[in-house]
Amino acid sequence: MAAISREEVAHLARLSRLAVTEEELDRFAGQLDVILQSVARIGEVAADDIPPTSHSVPLTNVYRDDVPTPCLTQEEALSGAPDAFEGRFRVPRILDEED
Amino acid sequence: MTTTALPTYEDAVARYEPVIGLETHVELGTATKMFCGCRTEFGAEPNTQVCPVCLGLPGALPVANRAAIEATIRIGLALNCDIASWCRMARKNYFYPDMPKNFQTSQYDEPLCVEGYVDVEVDGKQYRIGIERVHLEEDTGKSLHVGGATGRIHGATESLVDYNRAGIPLVEIVTKPVPGIGALAPEVAKAYVSELRDIIRSLGVSDVRMEQGSLRCDVNTSLNKPGEEWGTRTETKNVNSLRSVERAVRSEIIRQSGLLDEGIRIFQETRHFQETTGDTRPGRSKETATDYRYFPEPDLVPIAPDQAWVAELKAALPERPSVKRARLAEDWGISAIDMQSVANAGAVELIEETIAAGASPAGARKWWMGELARRANETGVDLSAVGATPAQVAELQKLVEGGKLNDKLARQVLEGVVAGEGDPAAVMASRGLGVVSDTGALTAAVDEAIAANPDIAAKIRDGKVAAAGALVGAVMKTTRGQADAKTVRDLILERLS
Numbered sequence: 001m002a003a004i005s006r007e008e009v010a011h012l013a014r015l016s017r018l019a020v021t022e023e024e025l026d027r028f029a030g031q032l033d034v035i036l037q038s039v040a041r042i043g044e045v046a047a048d049d050i051p052p053t054s055h056s057v058p059l060t061n062v063y064r065d066d067v068p069t070p071c072l073t074q075e076e077a078l079s080g081a082p083d084a085f086e087g088r089f090r091v092p093r094i095l096d097e098e099d
Numbered sequence: 100m101t102t103t104a105l106p107t108y109e110d111a112v113a114r115y116e117p118v119i120g121l122e123t124h125v126e127l128g129t130a131t132k133m134f135c136g137c138r139t140e141f142g143a144e145p146n147t148q149v150c151p152v153c154l155g156l157p158g159a160l161p162v163a164n165r166a167a168i169e170a171t172i173r174i175g176l177a178l179n180c181d182i183a184s185w186c187r188m189a190r191k192n193y194f195y196p197d198m199p200k201n202f203q204t205s206q207y208d209e210p211l212c213v214e215g216y217v218d219v220e221v222d223g224k225q226y227r228i229g230i231e232r233v234h235l236e237e238d239t240g241k242s243l244h245v246g247g248a249t250g251r252i253h254g255a256t257e258s259l260v261d262y263n264r265a266g267i268p269l270v271e272i273v274t275k276p277v278p279g280i281g282a283l284a285p286e287v288a289k290a291y292v293s294e295l296r297d298i299i300r301s302l303g304v305s306d307v308r309m310e311q312g313s314l315r316c317d318v319n320t321s322l323n324k325p326g327e328e329w330g331t332r333t334e335t336k337n338v339n340s341l342r343s344v345e346r347a348v349r350s351e352i353i354r355q356s357g358l359l360d361e362g363i364r365i366f367q368e369t370r371h372f373q374e375t376t377g378d379t380r381p382g383r384s385k386e387t388a389t390d391y392r393y394f395p396e397p398d399l400v401p402i403a404p405d406q407a408w409v410a411e412l413k414a415a416l417p418e419r420p421s422v423k424r425a426r427l428a429e430d431w432g433i434s435a436i437d438m439q440s441v442a443n444a445g446a447v448e449l450i451e452e453t454i455a456a457g458a459s460p461a462g463a464r465k466w467w468m469g470e471l472a473r474r475a476n477e478t479g480v481d482l483s484a485v486g487a488t489p490a491q492v493a494e495l496q497k498l499v500e501g502g503k504l505n506d507k508l509a510r511q512v513l514e515g516v517v518a519g520e521g522d523p524a525a526v527m528a529s530r531g532l533g534v535v536s537d538t539g540a541l542t543a544a545v546d547e548a549i550a551a552n553p554d555i556a557a558k559i560r561d562g563k564v565a566a567a568g569a570l571v572g573a574v575m576k577t578t579r580g581q582a583d584a585k586t587v588r589d590l591i592l593e594r595l596s
């Protein structure tokens with residue numbers, strides 16, 4: 001059985017605001033399935049005494065002090081933006097959602 | 100849409116039992132953001148307090164702000180929570196331009212603080228509000244919707260985004276559902292937010308100003324018939340003042356009971372509180388269920404607060420505001436209700452410091468809760484920013500008590516102090532204010548008043564002492580309020596005896 005369905009891929013594409021064609025859905029569903037199947041095999045060999053790992057380095061409590069560092073200028077901040085207006089990033093309106 | 104009239108609030112709570120829950124977001128007052136060193140000053144030019152980390156530029160790596168972790172733990176401790184010995188940040192994935200990274204760094208199933216409570220008092224009765232969790236996340240950017248008529252997104256053609264706020268540490272405090280409070284639900288909700296605000300303010304970790312958005316509140320409300328299961332809840336956002344908290348719960352109870360009366364099912368939705376009308380309107384459509392695909396944040400290592408450090412923070416917590424208020428009310432000799440208005444005006448510390456600077460409790464309270472509170476209200480600033488310091492108010496009150504100023508002159512002096520003309524004594528000197536109690540100077544004014552008002556003078560001579568008030572008024576007028584009323588009165592009676 002496939003680890004991910006074509007519908008699930010379509011759903012993820014929607015959530016990620018990606019326009020995916022029908023052909024691409026078929027292709028990506030197949031590719032993602034291979035990846036997920038491979039990962040699932042690791043699950044098969046993980047023993048009960050091995051906790052799920054989210055961080056590969058055994059570190060905790062890495063903090064910085066609450067001291068300001070230089071920021072970008074407004075020009076620098078906006079320099080990579082496709083569009084800007086009066087110092088703000090300009091984006092298309094978002095449909096069907098409230099602020 | 101229903102056309103029948105809505106039930107009254109009394110009818111609604113007679114038939115249904117409300118259950119409320121509150122989610123409160125508090126913007127921490129740290130100097131820098133949660134995961135980068137950008138400043139957090141309010142009101143800066145758009146996109147001038149941003150860097151690659153908070154703009155989500157490729158390759159940028161976050162590092163957590165120690166002060167924000169500490170502040171969150173202190174809030175948790177003050178709310179009687181257990182502090183996690185190990186927890187992680189999580190990515191909350193969503194695509195919306197207020198977050199340039201396309202995810203918000205938050206906490207999911209491992210909040211930093213859990214299982215606490217806050218006790219609040221309404222009408223002399225205590226209610227315990229359970230705290231489900233306190234977690235740490237980051238604030239979003241601010242969008243300005245343009246092209247529409249109202250500045251809201253409806254009808255807007257585009258959005259302009261400022262990321263200065265994106266990444267400012269935000270603490271989310273979630274209550275457990277609060278059942279069993281019946282008709283008092285709106286007041287309990289308000290009392291909770293007020294108490295929460297006082298507690299956080301006492302910790303000094305946020306300025307908790309609802310009007311500036313550093314304290315924001317979402318209110319969940321559901322109704323059920325007595326004995327039945329809890330109903331479906333709605334979530335009301337955009338509740339931006341203590342009064343709105345109360346109004347939002349109240350109007351939602353009325354609205355939902357109107358629907359339930361007609362057999363209409365309540366569906367889970369987000370609604371927006373309308374400041375002008377006091378009711379709620381539907382918000383974001385929930386047709387597509389939210390799917391945030393949370394997962395542990397790989398770029399931030401787990402938070403494992405040292406238990407000795409937590410114990411230290413707990414031992415150093417300030418006196419609980421409710422306990423402090425009770426103590427001060429007794430010291431100052433005022434009722435619990437008067438103390439509540441002092442607290443609501445944000446005047447507790449100011450009055451305390453004024454007394455410490457030498458004023459009497461009654462004198463200190465009089466100025467802060469009278470003239471200065473009125474001025475703060477009129478100009479829309481916090482009492483602490485009204486322009487007078489506790490030391491100045493104490494000095495003013497001492498001048499009054501020493502007979503150097505009367506009430507009217509003291510007000511003028513205070514006006515000068517607030518206007519930045521200096522300390523009370525300096526304002527008194529520069530404006531030429533001060534009580535004239537020198538009898539020689541006053542006698543002339545008194546004689547003048549008697550000569551100008553022969554009828555009144557005759558009445559007083561006939562023993563109608565009460566008529567002296569009119570002459571006192573005349574003298575006060577010619578001396579431009581600078582005479583001591585009692586001295587003037589004594590002089591008048593002496594001349595006409």
